[in-house]
Amino acid sequence: MSVEQQDLNLLANDNRGESQLEAGFDLLGWDEVTQGSVLPSFDGDATGIANKKAEERAYSGYNSYTATVASWRVVKPVFNIDVCIDCQNCWVWCPDSSILSRDKQMLGIDYDHCKGCEVCVEVCPTNPKSLLMFSEYEDIGDALASWPEKQKKEKK
Numbered sequence: 001m002s003v004e005q006q007d008l009n010l011l012a013n014d015n016r017g018e019s020q021l022e023a024g025f026d027l028l029g030w031d032e033v034t035q036g037s038v039l040p041s042f043d044g045d046a047t048g049i050a051n052k053k054a055e056e057r058a059y060s061g062y063n064s065y066t067a068t069v070a071s072w073r074v075v076k077p078v079f080n081i082d083v084c085i086d087c088q089n090c091w092v093w094c095p096d097s098s099i100l101s102r103d104k105q106m107l108g109i110d111y112d113h114c115k116g117c118e119v120c121v122e123v124c125p126t127n128p129k130s131l132l133m134f135s136e137y138e139d140i141g142d143a144l145a146s147w148p149e150k151q152k153k154e155k156k
């Protein structure tokens, strides 16, 4: 798959990751918020929100969906759809809900929220793996071009 085909904003609405979540940006700590404060996760009427797809929801600025943690990463997972068998292991295990999947098809990675923990790579069962870690600065096209071949089992 070429990098042009890999849409890094898959299943995103307009405000996904629009603000930086970093220390020193006048953010209140969890213990500084006035008790009883209500921070609505969605703008407007949230009736039936559970039945809406992520990219159709009106996330408010208080929802972590609208913040990006991409700057926290030093390494990133790259997805190779040509090897993937859609087993959904990565989607189940990702601790940050950063695997984008729809109708049981793995589609890519939400790089606004992925923290580069490598769990998805660990649980990917294909040979070679369909997810591999690369430097944050690695070009995705170059990463895909350097994908390893299938490893043969050693004869005993």
Ligand code: SF4
Binding pocket: 076, 077, 093, 094, 095, 096, 097, 098, 099, 109, 113, 114, 115, 116, 117, 118, 119, 120, 121
């Ligand atoms: S590296 Fe970690 S946070 Fe990023 S997609 Fe994989 S499991 Fe999720």
Ligand code: SF4
Binding pocket: 083, 084, 085, 086, 087, 088, 089, 090, 091, 106, 120, 123, 124, 125, 126, 130, 131
């Ligand atoms: S764990 Fe690997 S094979 Fe399974 S869906 Fe994720 S990328 Fe595809």
